Amino acid sequence: MSDTVLFALEAGLNGLTVGIMYSLVALGFVLIFKASGIFNFAQGVMALFAALTLVGFQTGQVPFSHLINAIFGAHVSDFGFTMPAFLAIILTVVVMVLLALLIERLVLKHLVNQEPIILFMATIGLAYFLEGLGDIMWGAEVKRLDVGIPQGMSSWVDETTYNLFGYGFYIDTLSLWALLIAAVLVTGLVVFSQYTKQGRALRAVADDHQAALSVGISLRFIWVLTWSIAGIVALVAGIMWGSKSGVQFSLSLIALKALPVLILGGFTSIPGAIVGGLLIGVGEKLFDFFMQPVIGGATENWFAYMLALVFLLFRPQGLFGERIIERV
Amino acid sequence: MLDNTQDGYVTADGRQIGPVVLELKNITLRFGGVEAIKNISFDIRTGEIRAIIGPNGAGKSSMMNVISGFYVPQEGEIIYKGYKRAKMAPYQVARTGIARTFQNIALFEGMSVLDNIMTGRMNLMKSGFLSQAMWWGKASREEDEHREKVEKVIDFLEIQHIRKTPVARLPYGLKKRVELARALAAEPQILLLDEPMAGMNVEEKEDMSRFILDVNDEFGTTIVLIEHDMGVVMDLSDRVVVMDYGKKIGDGTPDEVRNNQDVIDAYLGVSHDE
Numbered sequence: 001m002s003d004t005v006l007f008a009l010e011a012g013l014n015g016l017t018v019g020i021m022y023s024l025v026a027l028g029f030v031l032i033f034k035a036s037g038i039f040n041f042a043q044g045v046m047a048l049f050a051a052l053t054l055v056g057f058q059t060g061q062v063p064f065s066h067l068i069n070a071i072f073g074a075h076v077s078d079f080g081f082t083m084p085a086f087l088a089i090i091l092t093v094v095v096m097v098l099l100a101l102l103i104e105r106l107v108l109k110h111l112v113n114q115e116p117i118i119l120f121m122a123t124i125g126l127a128y129f130l131e132g133l134g135d136i137m138w139g140a141e142v143k144r145l146d147v148g149i150p151q152g153m154s155s156w157v158d159e160t161t162y163n164l165f166g167y168g169f170y171i172d173t174l175s176l177w178a179l180l181i182a183a184v185l186v187t188g189l190v191v192f193s194q195y196t197k198q199g200r201a202l203r204a205v206a207d208d209h210q211a212a213l214s215v216g217i218s219l220r221f222i223w224v225l226t227w228s229i230a231g232i233v234a235l236v237a238g239i240m241w242g243s244k245s246g247v248q249f250s251l252s253l254i255a256l257k258a259l260p261v262l263i264l265g266g267f268t269s270i271p272g273a274i275v276g277g278l279l280i281g282v283g284e285k286l287f288d289f290f291m292q293p294v295i296g297g298a299t300e301n302w303f304a305y306m307l308a309l310v311f312l313l314f315r316p317q318g319l320f321g322e323r324i325i326e327r328v
Numbered sequence: 329m330l331d332n333t334q335d336g337y338v339t340a341d342g343r344q345i346g347p348v349v350l351e352l353k354n355i356t357l358r359f360g361g362v363e364a365i366k367n368i369s370f371d372i373r374t375g376e377i378r379a380i381i382g383p384n385g386a387g388k389s390s391m392m393n394v395i396s397g398f399y400v401p402q403e404g405e406i407i408y409k410g411y412k413r414a415k416m417a418p419y420q421v422a423r424t425g426i427a428r429t430f431q432n433i434a435l436f437e438g439m440s441v442l443d444n445i446m447t448g449r450m451n452l453m454k455s456g457f458l459s460q461a462m463w464w465g466k467a468s469r470e471e472d473e474h475r476e477k478v479e480k481v482i483d484f485l486e487i488q489h490i491r492k493t494p495v496a497r498l499p500y501g502l503k504k505r506v507e508l509a510r511a512l513a514a515e516p517q518i519l520l521l522d523e524p525m526a527g528m529n530v531e532e533k534e535d536m537s538r539f540i541l542d543v544n545d546e547f548g549t550t551i552v553l554i555e556h557d558m559g560v561v562m563d564l565s566d567r568v569v570v571m572d573y574g575k576k577i578g579d580g581t582p583d584e585v586r587n588n589q590d591v592i593d594a595y596l597g598v599s600h601d602e
Contacts, residue, residue: 203439210398214511215427216420
């Protein structure tokens with residue numbers, strides 16, 4: 001095989017693993033959009049907040065330490081213990097569920113039956129609030145996140161590809177884990193929504209609120225459930241991104257990359273979010289690889305959005321979205 | 329004449345009607361300055377088919393929404409099974425054994441007929457989400473039991489052939505039937521039907537009438553229905569409430585209502601010359 005093909009293949013594979021990260025963020029969007037028709041602008045910040053909280057628990061940081069120090073003139077920073085990763089993850093899940101409960105109580109409950117745009121604005125507010133809260137609680141510096149997922153070059157992939165093609169691919173082990181975890185997560189979500197009572201209730205609410213009420217489904221419970229699941233998905237995304245490039249506030253900007261993913265995959269499709277993320281990940285790497293000599297670098301910044309624009313022109317419902325049919 | 333003692337009465341066709349199960353007392357419902365329901369009282373007895381009729385805009389659907397908890401009246405009380413009902417959300421009302429259908433069909437369009445009807449049994453399922461995850465076997469056995477009940481409802485309403493079809497693809501008449509099936513699957517004590525035959529042709533109306541009678545007969549379900557087709561109403565119902573401009577203008581057996589001067593005026597119009 002020629003070198004170009006091999007390099008392209010390697011770039012594509014790396015794109016796959018970046019793509020799955022986009023997918024994880026997009027998945028959170030889809031879950032909430034399906035259940036309540038709300039486009040949750042705060043999904044990316046939720047991933048950031050979850051990652052910050054996880055690191056905070058793991059390293060035994062005192063929450064609001066800057067605030068406490070400033071007001072009381074104290075000098076607290078950490079509790080002086082570290083927490084095993086699994087315990088910290090469980091505690092973070094609890095925090096995300098509490099967050100979902102609070103969002104329902106304080107925001108959604110008061111905006112029932114409002115226009116989607118108003119709920120969207122509310123989630124923008126929520127995004128800024130959470131970003132600020134994360135800052136005050138855990139501090140703004142970049143943090144290292146390590147929950148024990150192996151990192152660095154996967155020697156297995158390197159050796160296998162070297163034996164096959166005479167050229168070893170560089171693939172991060174973390175990315176392979178991300179793929180695996182995403183697969184498990186999606187399988188779990190599908191099983192949950194297809195085969196459990198609550199899953200059926202969730203689909204029912206997503207379909208018709210009035211009908212759901214009439215068969216005895218509590219909308220508020222379902223909303224808390226959806227936001228909790230979205231919070232957990234955000235935590236997974238936060239762990240992945242955080243392990244890769246450290247927990248930093250630019251993490252919330254990844255949410256923007258999830259937008260073209262959603263346009264590609266469709267706003268209401270879980271498989272769509274996954275496939276859309278992968279397509280964009282692979283697409284932007286390959287585009288960069290082939291077009292760099294022609295139009296220069298940094299195409300990754302805009303390729304996804306351009307692809308989304310093309311989709312909006314020719315297939316606005318996305319690859320897997322429900323067809324938009326307007327009856328006259 | 330009706331025997332209005334607590335024990336109920338016997339209908340013309342010989343069915344025994346039981347005591348009052350739901351009583352509405354002095355219900356008033358306002359939307360801003362508009363009174364949709366003005367001080368209306370009536371009762372519903374166990375096992376009877378109770379119709380609410382009246383011209384368009386009379387407040388019939390509002391009444392249905394009050395009973396099912398979608399609207400909360402400003403005044404009056406609802407006595408259900410002997411107890412005054414506290415202010416409740418619609419889903420809580422559904423859990424007390426009151427199922428309903430809607431005038432403009434409210435089904436889960438993206439789900440199959442079977443899944444739609446399964447949602448009707450939501451409140452009868454015990455396993456929660458965590459126990460379902462932990463005791464998969466027990467939960468799936470429970471699912472099977474409910475599935476069996478749902479299949480019975482499907483047989484009963486003769487919709488076997490569309491079990492797996494997504495609801496969005498069904499014609500109007502069948503959608504109405506699926507909605508009835510979903511309500512029935514909940515095994516309700518009271519079934520509220522808001523214009524179950526609107527927009528149907530004669531044949532479909534006959535089918536639906538037969539189903540309503542069968543449901544009442546076989547399961548002893550108390551049925552409250554709103555219907556415009558006078559022939560159907562007079563045939564089906566044991567007692568009829570007549571509403572006009574939010575007020576109750578008649579209440580009694582179909583024969584009594586038919587001969588009530590106020591009702592005749594409301595339907596045929598009144599000459600104002602004299």
